[in-house]
Amino acid sequence: xxxxxxxxxxxxxxxxxxxxxxxxxxxxxxxxxxxxxxxxxxxxxxxxxxxxxxxxxxxxxxxxxxxxxxxxxxxxxxxxxxxxxxxxxxxxxxxxxxxxxxxxxxxxxxxxxxxxxxxxxxxxxxxxxxx
Numbered sequence: 001x002x003x004x005x006x007x008x009x010x011x012x013x014x015x016x017x018x019x020x021x022x023x024x025x026x027x028x029x030x031x032x033x034x035x036x037x038x039x040x041x042x043x044x045x046x047x048x049x050x051x052x053x054x055x056x057x058x059x060x061x062x063x064x065x066x067x068x069x070x071x072x073x074x075x076x077x078x079x080x081x082x083x084x085x086x087x088x089x090x091x092x093x094x095x096x097x098x099x100x101x102x103x104x105x106x107x108x109x110x111x112x113x114x115x116x117x118x119x120x121x122x123x124x125x126x127x128x129x130x131x
Contacts, residue, residue: 008066027058035102
């Protein structure tokens, strides 16, 4: 299924993640998942939230540069090799590259959820729906 992700670029300095989260708190936006990657100068904070439009507006209001992206999300079994067998291997066998992803446990016992960006999201979505 396709979902919206908010990506925010933040300087890699003390307090920037705090400022991101405080902006979302002020807008009463709830995070569902978060991924932070960084290099020496800046970080990218990727978030799934209950109201991405409200979230990106709140972040831009306090000076962050960000964007909304459409991502894929798939439920996977929370078992050894669950991600390999249900997502990575089928996509690879179909010639689809996984650009990046992050995963988190679902509220349903025994399941997890993956958020991913691929080289062909439409083809990947069809493939994962059939799994």
